Amino acid sequence: MALLITDECINCGACEPECPNTAIYEGGSSWSLSGKTYASIINDYFYIAPDKCTECVGFHNEPQCQAVCPVDCIIVDPGHIETKEELLTKKESLDLIER
Numbered sequence: 001m002a003l004l005i006t007d008e009c010i011n012c013g014a015c016e017p018e019c020p021n022t023a024i025y026e027g028g029s030s031w032s033l034s035g036k037t038y039a040s041i042i043n044d045y046f047y048i049a050p051d052k053c054t055e056c057v058g059f060h061n062e063p064q065c066q067a068v069c070p071v072d073c074i075i076v077d078p079g080h081i082e083t084k085e086e087l088l089t090k091k092e093s094l095d096l097i098e099r
């Protein structure tokens with residue numbers, strides 16, 4: 001599954017540098033994948049690009065963003081449920097392109 005940042009985010013920025021997939025972006029910033037740029041998903045607080053989040057599978061035993069968030073506002077995204085196998089396949093696909 002991908003994770004989701006809720007509107008309880010206080011914009012501290014602690015999670016963004018911890019993501020091995022560069023899936024976390026500041027609100028209002030565009031996100032990019034494989035050399036293409038896409039419009040911001042959220043404008044007021046940090047957000048996770050679902051196509052890039054592997055729940056840290058393939059890198060770490062636990063989601064690094066959740067581990068550092070001081071207000072515990074990062075949750076499972078109910079709109080993007082994936083199995084561990086699917087997440088590993090996603091990670092391997094990301095390995096082949098520019099994250």
Ligand code: SF4
Nearest residue numbers: 019053055056063065
């Ligand atoms: S769970 Fe891991 S891959 Fe997903 S946004 Fe958080 S740090 Fe990045």
Ligand code: SF4
Nearest residue numbers: 009010012013015069
């Ligand atoms: S660590 Fe938590 S509060 Fe800080 S920017 Fe990330 S989601 Fe928001």
